[in-house]
Amino acid sequence: MDTPPAVRARGITKCFGDVVALDGIDLDVAQGQIHGLVGPNGAGKTTLLGLLLGLAVADGGTLEILGTPVGRSLAAPDAVAGFVDGPGLYPSLTAKQNLAALAVLRGRDARTAGIDDVLDQVGLADVADDRVRGFSLGMRQRLGLAAALLTKPRLLVLDEPSNGLDPAGKQHVHGVLTRLAADGxxxxxxxxxxxxxxxxxxxxxxxxxxxxxFSGPLSKLAAENQELDYRIRTSDPDAARRLAADTTGVRVADDVGTRHDTEVLVVRALVPALDELVVRLVHAGIALRELAPVVSPLEAVFLALTEQQESSR
Ligand SMILES: Nc1ncnc2c1ncn2[C@@H]1O[C@H](COP(=O)(O)OP(=O)(O)OP(=O)(O)O)[C@@H](O)[C@H]1O
Ligand SMILES: [Mg+2]
Structure with missing residues (x-):
């Protein structure tokens, strides 16, 4: 039998009074997939994640989680864990006591719930016996993730889990999530x-x-995207600049970027035109030393959407 998707949402709507927070959302998340939700402030991300966690009920549409239709009940399916708007923690308890309290609330024996293991996974083993009151934002986020991991969820729902994380914390969290996804x-x-x-x-x-x-693989986003700005560093910047100016579909956009660097050429193009330029550079005996988008495809789309939204206000 095929494994059911982790999430299958169709036409989900959710209103808060006159505010339409979700207006016909479709979402498909396969098992073992890490699915990113992105959008400007107020787009509806937290609202949608809250529905997945069973914290609220949709006004319309259908939602299936791990193959089970979510009815009008507010109870989160057991296999789903996570948090929205930051994890709920007891400030006067230590990290370990917080997790023990959660384990007991769920009817588990705190001694065998794997508390030390999840604290270690998120890099909080050293502060396990410190009170949460003194924790930084990033430490709280990591403890929230540890709390979610305790239930060994099949679907983990996290609202801005990287918020406040330092590079080491981020590495821990990325490692944890990647391992979890690899395990299904x-x-x-x-x-x-x-x-x-x-x-x-x-x-x-x-x-x-x-x-x-937009919904789909990041690679599709790059292909569907409008023109992007690319930084190009070559062995002969002047000749490269002339060739770029002479290539159909490529525009030299020197003013892009904050630092003036005559060695670097910035061009705006779709991928096929960029390919043509690279082929022409190599044919002309010009070595390509660096080629990278000035901002990533995802960031470019995001910025374009944000600008559209701002200008339609
Ligand atoms: N409990 C609520 N009561 C009233 N309006 C709400 C409530 N929750 C969300 N909204 C509104 O619904 C819309 C979506 O909000 P939501 O918090 O889901 O956005 P978001 O994408 O998570 O934004 P951010 O990036 O700022 O976290 C906003 O217009 C918000 O004001
Ligand atoms: Mg939010």
Whole structure:
């Protein structure tokens, strides 16, 4: 039998009074997939993640989690864990006591619940006996992840889990999520950090004002995207610049980028025109030393959407 998808949402709507937070959202998350949710402030990400966690009920549409239709009950299916708007923690208890309390609430024996293991996984073993009151934002986020891991979820739902994480913390969290996904756990996470999503997610859904404007693999996003700006460093910048100016579909955009660097050429092009330029450079005996988008495809799409939204206000 085929394994059911972790999430299958069709036409999900959710209103808060007059505010339409979700306006017909479709979402597909395969098992073992890390799915990134991205969108401007107020797009509806937290609202959607809250529905997946069973914290609220949709007004319309259908939602299936791990093959089970979610009815009108508020109870989160057992196999789903995570948090929205930051994890709920007891400030006067230590990290370990917080996790023990959670384990007991779920009817488990705190001694055998794997508390030390999850603290170690998120890099909090050294502060296990410190009170959460003194924890930084990043430490709280990591403890929230540890709490979610305790239940060994099949679907992990995390609202901006990288918020406040230092590079080491981020590495821990990325490692944890990647290992979980490799073991078949599905992860849906929102983030405002495009580099995080690009490092972690195989698929992304971009939401703006409660609607999906893109959903699919990051590679498809790059192909579908409008023209991007690319930095090009070659062995002969002047000749490269002349060739670029002479290549159909390529525009030299020197003013892009903040630092003036005559060695680097910045061009705006679609991928096929860029390919043509690279072929012409090599044919002309000019060595290509660096070629990279000025901003990533995901970031470019995100910025374009944000600008559209701002200008339509
Ligand atoms: N409990 C609520 N009561 C009233 N309006 C709400 C409530 N929760 C969300 N909204 C509204 O629904 C819309 C979507 O909000 P949501 O928090 O889901 O956005 P978001 O994408 O998570 O934004 P951010 O990036 O700022 O976290 C917003 O217009 C918000 O004001
Ligand atoms: Mg939010």
């Amino acid at each position: 756990t599905s992860v849906v996470l929102s983030s405002h950090r495009m580099d995080d999503l690009e490092a972690l997610s195989s698929e992304v859904t971009i939401v703006t004002t409660g609607r999906v404007v």
